[in-house]
Amino acid sequence: EDQVTQSPEALRLQEGESSSLNCSYTxxxxxxxxxxxxxxxxxxxxxxxxxxxxxxxxxxxxxxTLTKKESFLHxxxxxxxxxxxxxxxxxxxxxxxxTFGKGITLSVRP
Amino acid sequence: xxxxxxxPKHLITATGQRVTLxxxxxxxxxxxxxxxxxxDQGLQFLIQYYNGEERAKxxxxxxxxxxxxxxxxxxxxxxxxxxxxxxxxxxxxxxxxGTDTQYFGPGTRLTVL
Numbered sequence: 001e002d003q004v005t006q007s008p009e010a011l012r013l014q015e016g017e018s019s020s021l022n023c024s025y026t027x028x029x030x031x032x033x034x035x036x037x038x039x040x041x042x043x044x045x046x047x048x049x050x051x052x053x054x055x056x057x058x059x060x061x062x063x064x065t066l067t068k069k070e071s072f073l074h075x076x077x078x079x080x081x082x083x084x085x086x087x088x089x090x091x092x093x094x095x096x097x098x099t100f101g102k103g104i105t106l107s108v109r110p
Numbered sequence: 111x112x113x114x115x116x117x118p119k120h121l122i123t124a125t126g127q128r129v130t131l132x133x134x135x136x137x138x139x140x141x142x143x144x145x146x147x148x149x150d151q152g153l154q155f156l157i158q159y160y161n162g163e164e165r166a167k168x169x170x171x172x173x174x175x176x177x178x179x180x181x182x183x184x185x186x187x188x189x190x191x192x193x194x195x196x197x198x199x200x201x202x203x204x205x206x207x208g209t210d211t212q213y214f215g216p217g218t219r220l221t222v223l
Contacts, residue, residue, distance in 0.1 A: 031208070031209050032209035034211070034212075036214075041198075041217075041219070042216060042217070043112065043114075043200050043202075043214035043215050043216045043217050044153070044200070044214045045112070045214070046112075046211055046212075046213060046214075049209065049211060051209070087153065089153075091208075091209050093208060093209075097143075097155040097158065097166055097168055098143075098155060098212060099155070100152055100153040100154075101152070102152040103152065
């Protein structure tokens with residue numbers, strides 16, 4: 001069964017303090033890895049899709065990378081508005097579903 | 111705004127009752143997915159429809175059922191509700207199948223008393 005583990009569970013940063021969020025996965029035949037951002041009580045908001053090891057994607061202060069066993073979401077000089085839960089999900093195509101990790105709750109203090 | 115709409119936003123009901131949650135996908139999207147999110151389980155896939163046909167099933171209880179209509183909107187029916195069914199229910203849509211990005215709606219918060 002596909003497994004996705006995100007760490008740490010929670011992360012508190014000072015504004016401007018860069019860090020990385022980790023998503024490790026155990027799947028058979030990864031076809032895509034997705035990052036979403038979720039604000040409290042809202043639906044997940046799509047950030048990135050990565051398809052193969054070595055791939056990187058960037059958007060504003062966020063950069064996602066992928067290896068054969070894990071993905072990182074790097075946050076450079078975060079701002080308080082980056083505070084949210086960041087979800088990682090894998091798609092293997094075995095049954096057309098996304099398998100999500102439990103998320104990392106990021107809090108950025110001004 | 112993802113373009114996916116869900117109604118109602120909130121639903122409060124009693125144990126043993128039946129409710130229907132509604133989802134309208136983004137314009138042009140043929141796939142609809144339903145997910146349940148609870149504090150302890152995280153986001154769990156329930157079921158997927160593509161152009162009116164059921165395509166994939168996750169850990170969906172027998173008390174739960176769904177369908178996708180010819181206009182592509184979808185409904186999730188939850189019956190014989192239990193306290194443990196209290197959760198956020200999300201609908202997502204994508205253009206097709208496979209690794210097409212799934213865009214999520216705002217969710218329906220179900221509270222079973």
